[in-house]
Amino acid sequence: MRPAEFLDRLPETRRPALWLVALCLLLWLPGFFTIPQGDRDESRFAQATRQMVETGDHVRIRLGDVERNKKPAGIHWAQSAVVHGLEAVGIPARNSIWAYRIPSLLGGIIAVLATCLLGRALVGRRAAFVAAAMLAPCMVLVVETHIAKTDAALLAAITVAMGLMGRAYLAPDRFTPAMAAGFWSALGLGVLLKGPIAPMVPLLAGLTLAIMDRPSGRRFWRLSAPWLPALRAGWGLPLMVAFAAPWFVAIGIATEGRFFGEALGGDMLDKVGSGEEAHWGPPGMYAAIFGITAFPAAWIVLRALPGAWADRMQAPVRFLLAWAVPTWLLFEAVQTKLPHYVLPAFPALMLLGARWAMDPLRQAPPRWINWLGNVALAGVAVGLPLVFVVAVYVVEHRIKPMAVAGILAGIVMAVLLFRMARAQAWGRAALAGAILVVPLYASVLEGTIPRMEAVWISPRLAARVAEVAPRLPPERFGVVGHHEPSLQFAMGGAIRLLRDGPAAAEFLAGGDGRIAAVNDRQEAAFRRAAAERGLTVAELGSVTGLNYVRGRWVTLSLFKVE
Known part of the structure; x- marks a missing residue:
């Protein structure tokens, strides 16, 4: 069978789940086990979970000695369950970052399968399969499946809930109590993962549909939602609350209410009203970077949007637009912006894109959208590995062959997809893009990022400490700068985070067998303070690298008292 014939017949497979899981693993496993723990969020989540595992306290979330009152405990429970499960079968997982990434990997797989299986009611079986295949390689999802935090798991909960809501909207008379229970249960799990984000998506979609569906001539505030009773909110809302309420009560008692004050007043409102943690972005940013975040599917989704708007009177299209557009606009209005925030809208956008790609009577988009889509595809296909070639050369003054191979893979991918586009074989192009991007991602995720030694300061520093002082208790290690x-994940949450050089000298003077890592900016002050205390210090080695979060080079030298 020729490749083109295989791609044309693949959407009709009787085993869509098997093919989609295989695609997900091909896309996401490169780098999954080899990329070290990243700063900042991944290591914060993983270390907080490890402290839960070690202490047995699964209510309070702590990073070191500090309360982490930002997100609910759902993802920590999922990560903890994975770690306990692996250790129960003899796999040492507590100190391995990949174990904490497994809930993200599973969440991504569930989101892809839900897009396929629940999207059939909205766009048909063949288009739903293509949509799921388009979602799997989206760059933002590929990244999230490699990070041990909430967003891939949250996407799974939202996709399941919205897929079920779509069935209630299209056929409320056939929406069973079991489906309603699945809808509210998915939202309850979403609340336990990230608070109000999960129920916000169907709420915005429902309000939008109620406004759009009102009969002509009816006043604006007279909404129409004949599908709403099918959701059985009378017992569904309590079911959703039941998933999260016990932990919220427990954490409120355990922290004496501090969790709610910090999570709502400190974390959520800061994101809405200001660019929290230097992540400010202007309205329209997500639209501007869509070609990157949704690569390689973006060039098809962009072409589909004009036709989707023209067909907005069709119920399935209207539902998908109500799913994607309000959520997207809300996050565009929020001042804190990170690429993954709009991920809950991606399954709807992929379903719209696949619907257009599989429609023989599809509406041709304006020429400027064709041009924009082509630029997005070719630019990212070649630009992504090129960025890493340049980055490796700037940081390490050498060329990574795998990154160069990624450029060649990107060129081949772009050429083949453009040929399919000229033949108007858009369904084939959508599936081919998901397959052809595998070697490109592998060249970056497996062949380049884990081997950029200069940026992985914490694992190298931990390895150096293990060489000079095997089995050093974490509380006997301090670090400045x-x-x-x-580093907390690499060495333990009990390590001492010291303010400056004099604090490092004081730490070493506080007991035998201690080691301090001091950065180059504080080393002179440290030596002066040690001399004033009458300490004779010995240098045990140093580690130099690029702190990619702060964007500056640092040298950390290890010292002990002779």
Whole structure:
């Protein structure tokens, strides 16, 4: 069978789940086990979970000695369950970052399968399969499946809930109590993962549909939602609350209410009203970077949007637009912006894109959208590995062959997809893009990022400490100038984060067998303070690298008292 014939017949497979899981693993496993823990969020989540595992306290979330009152405990429970499960079968997982990434990997797989299986009611079986295949390689999802935090798991909960809501909207008379229970249960799990984000998506979609569906001539506030009773909110809302309420009550008691004050007043409102943690972005940023975040599917989705708007009177299209557009606009309005925030809208956008690609009577988009889509595809296909070739050369003054191979893979991918586009074989192009991008991602995720030694300061520093002082208890290690969560995960939450050089001298003077890592900016002050205390210090080695979060080079030297 020729490749083109295989791609044309693949959407009709009787085993869509098997093919999609295989695609996900091909896309996501490169780098999954080999990329070290990253700063900042991944290491914060993983270390907080490890402390749960070690202490047995699964209510309070702590990073070192500090309460982490930002997100609910759902993802920590999922990560903890994975770690306990692996250790129960003899796999040492507590200190391995990949174990904490497994809930993200599973969440991504569930989101892809839900897009396929629940999207059939909205766009048909063949288009739903293509949509799921388009979602799997989206760059933002590929990244999230490699990070041990909430967003891939949250996407799974939202995709399941919205897929079920779509069935209630299209056929409320056939929406069973079991489906309603699945809808509210998915939202309950979403609340336990990231608070109000999960129920916000169907709420915005429902309000939008109620406004759009009102009969002509009816006043604006007279909404129409004949599908709403099918959701059985009378017992569904309590079911959703039941998933999260016990932990919220427990954490409120355990922290004496501090969790709610910090999570709502400190974390959520800061994101809405200001660019929290230097992540500010202007309205329209997500649209501007869509060609990157949704690569390689973006060039098809962009072409589909004009036709989707023209067909907005069709119920399935209207539902998908109500799913994607309000959520997207809300995050565009929020001042804090990170690429993954709009991920809950991606399954709807992929379903719209696949619907257009599989429609023989598809509406041709304007020429400027064709041009924009082509630029997005070719630019990212070649630009992504090129960025890493340049980055490796700038940081390490050498060329990574795998990154160069990624450029060649990107060129081949772009050429083949453009040929399919000229033949108007858009369904084939959508599936081919998901397959052809595998070697490109592998060249970056497996062949380049894990081997950029200069940026992985924390694992190298931990390895150096293990060489000079095997089995050093974490509380006997202090560090100045590298207070990154990745170091806490590498060495333990009990390490001492010291303020400056004099604090390092004081730490060493406080007991025998201690080691301090001091950065180059504080080394002179440290030596002066040690001399004033009458300490004779010995240098045990140093580690130099690029702190990619702060964008500066740092040298950390290890010292002990002779």
